[in-house]
Amino acid sequence: MFPKNTWYVACMPEELATGPLGRRICGEAIVFYRDASGTVQAVEDFCPHRGAPLSLGFVHDGQLVCGYHGLVMGADGKPAAMPGQRVQGFPCNKAYPVIERYGFVWLWPGDPAQADPAALHHLAWAESPDWAYGGGMYHIQCDYRLMIDNLMDLTHETYVHASSIGQKEIDEAPVRTRMEGEQVVTSRFMDNIMAPPFWRAALRGNGLADDVPVDRWQICRFSPPSHVLIEVGVAHAGHGGYEAAPEHKASSIVVDFITPETETSHWYFWGMARNFRPDDAELTASIRQGQGKIFAEDMEMLERQQRNLLEHPQRDLLKLNIDAGGVQSRRIIERLLASEGQAAAGAGA
Known part of the structure; x- marks a missing residue:
């Protein structure tokens, strides 16, 4: 497992x-x-x-x-x-x-x-003075793969995080999934929309107007065994979106390191790395507090989901187009497990 x-x-x-x-x-x-x-x-x-x-x-x-x-x-x-x-x-x-x-x-x-x-993949943002990081850890009572599913499909933001990062435009934007070697990448781009509360605060934190249309992006990247880094951000509409110059946007990387504890529990190391106003400790603390509340909302949903699955082990779950990122990530995990199993069998022969 x-x-x-x-x-x-x-x-x-x-x-x-x-x-x-x-x-x-x-x-x-x-x-x-x-x-x-x-x-x-x-x-x-x-x-x-x-x-x-x-x-x-x-x-x-x-x-x-x-x-x-x-x-x-x-x-x-x-x-x-x-x-x-x-x-x-x-x-x-x-x-x-x-x-x-x-x-x-x-x-x-x-x-x-x-x-x-x-073999430990390089994290450039963690070594650069141009980036700031703030985060924490949650002990979550669910299969670590459920958290990967959650992070590789951000459709749930509209519903679980309605008061912070969710908005109906997430549902309406097509999600694209692709493979890059042993990485799975899902992405959404939303143009000419109004920013949700969390991102309005981030715009203000970067000295930008928060009451004008923006282009928003979410690029989720799964790397084995269980790491998900998500490029997220908003830019004032008409300035290039994801490719906009720094003075027109607020962007960051959501950091998710998921470490299995047991078959039904894991350690979730979460945080956000940003490359605007990296020396502003007060802004770092504010973003960390807001992000911590968002992840706490995920925790309740995932733990209840795990209990449901344990009570109904015979029920099959649907696999929709929005689930492609999680499905592909699980396939990579299964290949790693199979490879380790074959190596162990060969060593014992």
């Missing part, structure tokens, strides 16, 4: 500020902590002595110490010490490859030998 030989966002750096962090990712219980050099390490969240969660322990001199009987776990998964005991014969834990990059901590939950830092 979860591709594992790939990079997922595991946590944000600030989550490790006060000690070890326990988090289940792709069905595996993992503990994260910083060693003496400040590097993030990750091992199974299981003490080989009595099975206590190592995440309930603490970090001392850069070493992870079990909070039950004091076993010290090495970053390589090997027990390093324990008061009054010889640990050389203790069983080892799985250790996980970790990268801290772009303001996130990334985990490779699969075969450590296949972990390639170069």
Whole structure:
């Protein structure tokens, strides 16, 4: 159900500020902590002595110490010490490859030998002073693929987000879906419309009039295993729409990193990167607050959807033209799972 030989966002750096962090990712219980050099390490969240969660322990001199009987776990998964005991014969834990990059901590939950830092796709906006980013995280009780479906078809904005980013013109604009290698791209363009409340505020934030017609765009891009980046924005009508010069538009990238926890839950790291007024911290906070409310509306819908699906497992769901982005994204996930399954079978032969 979860591709594992790939990079997922595991946590944000600030989550490790006060000690070890326990988090289940792709069905595996993992503990994260910083060693003496400040590097993030990750091992199974299981003490080989009595099975206590190592995440309930603490970090001392850069070493992870079990909070039950004091076993010290090495970053390589090997027990390093324990008061009054010889640990050389203790069983080892799985250790996980970790990268801290772009303001996130990334985990490779699969075969450590296949972990390639170069496989983490480049996020130019995260390295540029011309961009600002603000975001957060939600723990959502639904299959991670339902969130991908949600993000690859923004038709729901008209209904779920009627008071912020939704408007009837979204329904009326044709949606186009295409493949770009292993990426799925869906797009909508709406010309000569009035901006909804969220985008009127963004126009004002960029010093632009908010009461004139605009051209609006939504370009959703799925990248495996479960990342969706959405180019969104509005430009004063007649100035080129998506291609308009910066002085005529307010545009940004909606950032969605979706990390499976279990078959019916996931960690959702959300945010928005923008390239106008990047030094305005107050604007960043305002956009983050507004976006957080929008995603909270999605959360209620998705969790209720998951409960319905669990109660009616025999019912087939419709696949309409607006669902093409989600359908194609799921096919990529299925191919990754099949590939990993074949590799595992070959290794065991």
